[in-house]
Amino acid sequence: MKFAVLSCIHGNLAALEAVLADAQAQKADRIYCLGDLVGYGPYPNEVVERIRTLEIQTCRGCWDDDTVEGVNACECSYPSVLAEQRGLAAHLWSNREVSDQARAFLAGLPYSLREGNLCFVHGSPYSAHEYLLPETDAFVAVERVLSTGADVLFCGHTHVPYVRTLDATPVEITVRGPASASGEVRQFSASLKRIVNAGSVGEPRHGRPNATYVLYDTERVEVDLREVEYDWRSTCAAIVEKGLPAIFAWRLARGLEFAERAEDPTHVCTR
């Protein structure tokens, strides 16, 4: 089986259509989506409708969550005041624009999906808001995969695709207690694990404006990081025309995050 895994479409319909066409050309048997259908981009309802009618199995992203539940994070979730203002402006726009039908669809999305030894989440198994970056501590990364019971964890949220293979040697722990002062030695082992980040269809941040997604071959256990060209200029124009902050068109055209990043990417606001 060949799976196409997409994430972070962010209301960019042109990018979604290009990725769907590429997945079809690559003979993908099934498509999974890791959420963030809305936010930043000009066509949230159209993207939700496309995903819904194609019956693509989708989990809930952080933007989908905020659109359903309302934004409930304080300034600690943003790397700067400027980023917070932009994020809130985009949220307010999306909140006005998203239809009741689309909102109801987002509200019904699960936080994770399973398929055999594969697990699909938006951010991490613990939160749609947690970032699993390539530089995330390797032991933390192994724990995130182990917590799902899967061998391969698919995630998005960072908008930059990567594959990370994690090969852990057995962990040795000495347990001491009142009844065993000298200590009992225990060993724990974990099989080879992988984290596959699907990048972003509609708001890439790898330095180019092209859409990204991944193909996963279950028999060959191979990952193909895909980069797909599309007419991103039309999306940029629609961002400006529809009254979204123009900065989102600027950064979409460059495939950049604007060099803003939270100091602690594993931090999740629990206010």
Next chain:
Amino acid sequence: MWAILSGVEGNLTAYQAVLADLKRLHSRLKAVYILGDLVGPRPESEALVELVRAGTAGLPQAAVCLGWWEEHCLSLHGLGGNGDPEALIRQHGADTVQTLWKSVPLATAQWLRSLDLGFYERDCMLIHGSTLGVHDCLHPETPAFELLDRLVRADAHRLFCGRSGLIFELVVESARVATTITTLDGPQPVTTLDFVPRQVVGVGNVGRLDGQASYILYDPSTDRVEFKSLTYGTSRGCGRPGKSDL
């Protein structure tokens, strides 16, 4: 020497028994930490808080951090907190909610709100659950990578915690992960990460069971943990320790 306790849970008699035990060590004792669950659904909670805040002659002033019961007190009084009322009712029953409400009045809850989530001392983190939250229960059967995750998150060599109510010491002796990352630019060189030996220490529970209390002593200069279990009388006039198991 540090005395580290947790889970007094409003049991004034139990706390007094531990204080009596600690007084025998007073010259060596440099710090007393109470890792949350100072209060609980017991009517003596208020008197216990007063005693802790007033301090005890001959002993260092106890440093207290938030625990599971404190978070629920804050939630009940509308002072924030991450207590889950459904979990409270499920685990302890609706009557307990009322008892907790009566045992910890608003003024005390406001003091609880001023408490920290935990403490950093030297290379140690002292906390009720973990940096994940007061509910996080680390114990001797916790999966190894979950322990590693909590230690990395805490950014500490020793993590002292009280949620399980057990006294234990887990030493992660060795661990290594080799990792390969492939991006759109191609595969990057393999990197390996070694885990420096670190410890998770359960500090026991003072007040949950009448007549039995446990806590630990820690000597930062020798890195030695000493488990302390004691039994004490619970009837009037028998509040002193009966036996100390060193």
